[in-house]
Amino acid sequence: MNSQDPVGDFLKELRYEQTIKSYGATLETFILMVYNTHDRGQFTRYLQEVKAGDRNIEDDISNFFILNQDKAPKTLAYRLSVIRSFFDFNGVVIPGSLWKRLRNRRRGTRSLTIDQPPTQKELRAMIQYLPILTKSAVLVLASSGMRLGEIIKIKFNDIFLDNDPPLIKIRGEYTKTGNSRVTFITQEAKESLNAWLKVRDQYLKVSIARSWKYGKKAQDDRVYPFTVSPFYESYWLALEKAGLNDRDPSTKYRVRHIHTLRKFFRTRLGAVIPPDVVEALMGHEAGIEAVYKRYSMQDLGEFYKKGEPALTVFTNQAEVMKLQSEVTEGRKMTVALLGEQRDRIKALEEKAAEVDDLRRVLQDLAKRLPV
Numbered sequence: 001m002n003s004q005d006p007v008g009d010f011l012k013e014l015r016y017e018q019t020i021k022s023y024g025a026t027l028e029t030f031i032l033m034v035y036n037t038h039d040r041g042q043f044t045r046y047l048q049e050v051k052a053g054d055r056n057i058e059d060d061i062s063n064f065f066i067l068n069q070d071k072a073p074k075t076l077a078y079r080l081s082v083i084r085s086f087f088d089f090n091g092v093v094i095p096g097s098l099w100k101r102l103r104n105r106r107r108g109t110r111s112l113t114i115d116q117p118p119t120q121k122e123l124r125a126m127i128q129y130l131p132i133l134t135k136s137a138v139l140v141l142a143s144s145g146m147r148l149g150e151i152i153k154i155k156f157n158d159i160f161l162d163n164d165p166p167l168i169k170i171r172g173e174y175t176k177t178g179n180s181r182v183t184f185i186t187q188e189a190k191e192s193l194n195a196w197l198k199v200r201d202q203y204l205k206v207s208i209a210r211s212w213k214y215g216k217k218a219q220d221d222r223v224y225p226f227t228v229s230p231f232y233e234s235y236w237l238a239l240e241k242a243g244l245n246d247r248d249p250s251t252k253y254r255v256r257h258i259h260t261l262r263k264f265f266r267t268r269l270g271a272v273i274p275p276d277v278v279e280a281l282m283g284h285e286a287g288i289e290a291v292y293k294r295y296s297m298q299d300l301g302e303f304y305k306k307g308e309p310a311l312t313v314f315t316n317q318a319e320v321m322k323l324q325s326e327v328t329e330g331r332k333m334t335v336a337l338l339g340e341q342r343d344r345i346k347a348l349e350e351k352a353a354e355v356d357d358l359r360r361v362l363q364d365l366a367k368r369l370p371v
Contacts, residue, residue, distance in 0.1 A: 003044070007024070118264055153171075168184070170283070239254065274303065
């Protein structure tokens with residue numbers, strides 16, 4: 001493929017803003033290594049030199065591997081996949097043996113960062129520092145299992161807040177896999193979302209006034225008409241203010257990053273309802289088709305309602321329901337005891353009546369006996 005802008009043409013094929021930024025940053029790292037410049041335009045020159053035989057691309061990729069080998073295994077694998085995809089897109093054939101050698105030299109395959117899903121208490125502490133926009137989004141994310149890239153795409157006709165439980169339809173064009181699904185949110189997330197919607201238009205007007213040079217439009221039918229950047233900035237600041245901005249000692253990444261809200265959803269809901277239902281609500285492909293065949297929409301809603309207390313942040317409904325259960329059992333015991341007491345009282349009253357009858361008989365006999 002001959003192109004005057006090989007990087008730009010490659011990035012146009014990507015769907016998500018965050019992915020485009022990440023891919024672009026990786027390509028900049030590669031070209032910086034080669035030419036000591038961040039200029040992506042130098043890839044035109046690079047591809048020409050490779051095709052002319054003036055550059056050894058296998059050596060450059062091997063050097064790129066060495067440059068990144070101190071990164072977490074998943075980060076290294078990701079960056080190599082970006083480079084490989086870019087050259088494949090631009091018609092540069094790289095022997096599979098190179099990728100195999102590099103794969104064998106990687107240290108492990110898992111992320112080095114040990115994530116820490118927030119607890120309900122930690123979410124309460126952090127959320128108090130969030131503006132209404134991000135507070136609403138965090139509660140929706142934590143109670144739905146959605147990705148941040150999905151929530152900023154949902155539109156008004158995708159949400160059904162009058163349903164019980166409130167329902168969100170996630171279209172295929174919003175998802176990572178391209179497949180649509182449904183999920184639900186808690187009542188407190190619904191209340192927070194309604195509070196956001198009351199001020200949404202005003203927020204949007206202020207945002208447009210501040211970012212006039214970027215051409216932001218008032219006609220935006222998304223529920224959250226913003227990019228991921230304000231979410232990240234607001235979330236990180238709240239973590240810091242709440243004293244929850246811990247970082248992994250090895251990777252220096254935050255252990256309570258936004259993606260851990262999905263882990264909060266999975267671990268807490270998965271402890272209450274069938275795990276395959278949780279995976280389907282999150283959009284994991286392994287069991288989603290089977291779940292949709294096995295359960296109706298009403299079934300999924302009932303499962304969710306059963307697990308909703310585990311996802312509630314500001315009202316510990318699990319404790320409330322436990323207390324209500326204890327109160328109900330207490331009432332049953334009280335009613336049973338009262339019934340037993342009534343039976344005893346009735347038996348005593350019957351015995352007292354028998355005694356009265358006997359006393360009257362004895363009194364009659366006494367009157368008839370001679371003195």
